[in-house]
Amino acid sequence: MRSHWLSEYSLSTENEQRLEKLYQEIQKESEHFLGYPCSSVFDYSALYRFLQFPLNNAGDPYLPSNYHLNTHDFECEVISIFQQLAQAPAGTTWGYVTNGGTEGNHYGLFLSRELFPEGMVYYSQDAHYSIDKILRCLNLHSIMIRSQPNGCMDLEDLREALRIHRDIPPIVCATIGTTMKGAVDDILGIQEIFKDLALSRHYLHADAALGGMILPFMDNPPPWNFTSGIDSISISGHKMIGSPIPCGIVLAKKRNVDRIAQSVEYIGTLDTTLSGSRNAITPLFLWYAFQTIGVRGFKDIIPRCLQVADYSIQELNKLDHHAWRHPYSNTVVFDRPPAPVTQNWQIACQGSLSHLIAMPHVTVAHIDRFMADIRAAQPQIIARSQPFTACETLAENNTQEIIIVGGTDGHLLTDVSAALASVGISIEGLIAVKVEEGTMLRLRVNDRDRALQILNQTLDIGRCYGQSRPFNTEEAAQILSQVEYQAVSGDALLVELEDKAGSLATLMKKCHEKQISIRSVRLLWRGKEKAIVELASAEPTQLKAMLADQALTSELVDLSS
Numbered sequence: 001m002r003s004h005w006l007s008e009y010s011l012s013t014e015n016e017q018r019l020e021k022l023y024q025e026i027q028k029e030s031e032h033f034l035g036y037p038c039s040s041v042f043d044y045s046a047l048y049r050f051l052q053f054p055l056n057n058a059g060d061p062y063l064p065s066n067y068h069l070n071t072h073d074f075e076c077e078v079i080s081i082f083q084q085l086a087q088a089p090a091g092t093t094w095g096y097v098t099n100g101g102t103e104g105n106h107y108g109l110f111l112s113r114e115l116f117p118e119g120m121v122y123y124s125q126d127a128h129y130s131i132d133k134i135l136r137c138l139n140l141h142s143i144m145i146r147s148q149p150n151g152c153m154d155l156e157d158l159r160e161a162l163r164i165h166r167d168i169p170p171i172v173c174a175t176i177g178t179t180m181k182g183a184v185d186d187i188l189g190i191q192e193i194f195k196d197l198a199l200s201r202h203y204l205h206a207d208a209a210l211g212g213m214i215l216p217f218m219d220n221p222p223p224w225n226f227t228s229g230i231d232s233i234s235i236s237g238h239k240m241i242g243s244p245i246p247c248g249i250v251l252a253k254k255r256n257v258d259r260i261a262q263s264v265e266y267i268g269t270l271d272t273t274l275s276g277s278r279n280a281i282t283p284l285f286l287w288y289a290f291q292t293i294g295v296r297g298f299k300d301i302i303p304r305c306l307q308v309a310d311y312s313i314q315e316l317n318k319l320d321h322h323a324w325r326h327p328y329s330n331t332v333v334f335d336r337p338p339a340p341v342t343q344n345w346q347i348a349c350q351g352s353l354s355h356l357i358a359m360p361h362v363t364v365a366h367i368d369r370f371m372a373d374i375r376a377a378q379p380q381i382i383a384r385s386q387p388f389t390a391c392e393t394l395a396e397n398n399t400q401e402i403i404i405v406g407g408t409d410g411h412l413l414t415d416v417s418a419a420l421a422s423v424g425i426s427i428e429g430l431i432a433v434k435v436e437e438g439t440m441l442r443l444r445v446n447d448r449d450r451a452l453q454i455l456n457q458t459l460d461i462g463r464c465y466g467q468s469r470p471f472n473t474e475e476a477a478q479i480l481s482q483v484e485y486q487a488v489s490g491d492a493l494l495v496e497l498e499d500k501a502g503s504l505a506t507l508m509k510k511c512h513e514k515q516i517s518i519r520s521v522r523l524l525w526r527g528k529e530k531a532i533v534e535l536a537s538a539e540p541t542q543l544k545a546m547l548a549d550q551a552l553t554s555e556l557v558d559l560s561s
């Protein structure tokens, strides 16, 4: 603090220690920061001195204001840089530095509502969660459009929704780099639909939180900016650019901004933004990044990020995690790893999927450490002395359960299901997980004692069960807690089976014959006559082809008739 009588009020030792502890924790956590799109490599120390002033950018950045401690000139330069990146004509577009991507989306949708108060907003299932909230704030009617499995808005669904509501001006909120999968919505496809349905009054907002700082630096990017007919765009400033304080940029057509402008005598300027007081430091961070790294630097950074993303995909695939990315995205999507990994690493998870984002601070060394943790969290085979080992679970309420671990040659599920089928024992519940050196099965059967007896006879497991238990309760519980995650797969197929002893055995035998390795099996549902099984395989295409084969279908039907 500059010299002032207030400087005698200082922090207690206890509070200083708390701050130090927080600093240490944040420093440690930043080593495991993989799943969120915020770059943590930057050096803005040259700007620290500006923190000693009560800076404020209230009001329109382009107009003089009564509040002189502002950075409006720098903000306007930043806007001009983004106008060039987004090919927004300087004469007809306008912008300001926001508090983040969310505010930019709010602003774009606010302008759209002022233009079409009766409009209907269309946004995809994969749009950022903020869109839903903004629509509630603005009291706008909306329809959520289905997404394709790759995260892009399903244009057939959009076309149908627009066709039904042709009398209402559409406001489409497209995403340029979705949060979970990095998908880019097809802007030109959306425009085509407007044209086909003769919807001349429309508004198109682009949420380009992360993509808006990737696509401008790539060769032949998909259409995303003002040349493709968008009306407004929101880009985050703390993501690829790495502003240490959240911020963003919104650009919009001037004629739409003019509709909402209000003159305010107190600040002596036009109120054209969402917030009143506005951050005046963040425009300096953005300006500084473009004066140092600049367009040339970002053209260098983006391909490096994509190389690290590709390296992660290669390494995850080696570990049997289905991993992929969109060509214009540094977001790598993969099967959700077990809990110890998600607890230790900051990766984002949604259902059975996780992603990591190869931001500038993510290196090959980070990825290698991450892979080592995934490898270490794979369930280990405890007993290897016999081909198969089984023990009952000691879970108190589930006395009909059996765990079997083993089968290094991949026969385990085939043999176990055949053995149970041979004496008509029905499998009520099943999880099969491929572990590092074989398979682990967790079975719920209708007659456990008999099942153990037949498994003992057939699979030679008697010596292990009851005498030298291959693993104790805690170990079993620990393995089982990981099984739930291992069993989830992005490319699982659902198979309907006749609910008869032997159906599963036939299916497994076929997989085995065709050398299709099964990663996980779950009995999802069991009705009176049918059961639905979820199969995940490392060779999903071959598995699909096999399941489509009429010969297999008739064999399954024969078996039950």
Ligand SMILES: Cc1ncc(COP(=O)(O)O)c(C=O)c1O
Pocket: 037, 099, 100, 101, 102, 103, 127, 128, 130, 175, 177, 178, 179, 207, 208, 209, 210, 236, 237, 246, 247, 248
């Ligand atoms: C597609 C998308 N839109 C909007 C946002 C929100 O941006 P911000 O965190 O800058 O408010 C995000 C954040 O991750 C995002 O991924």
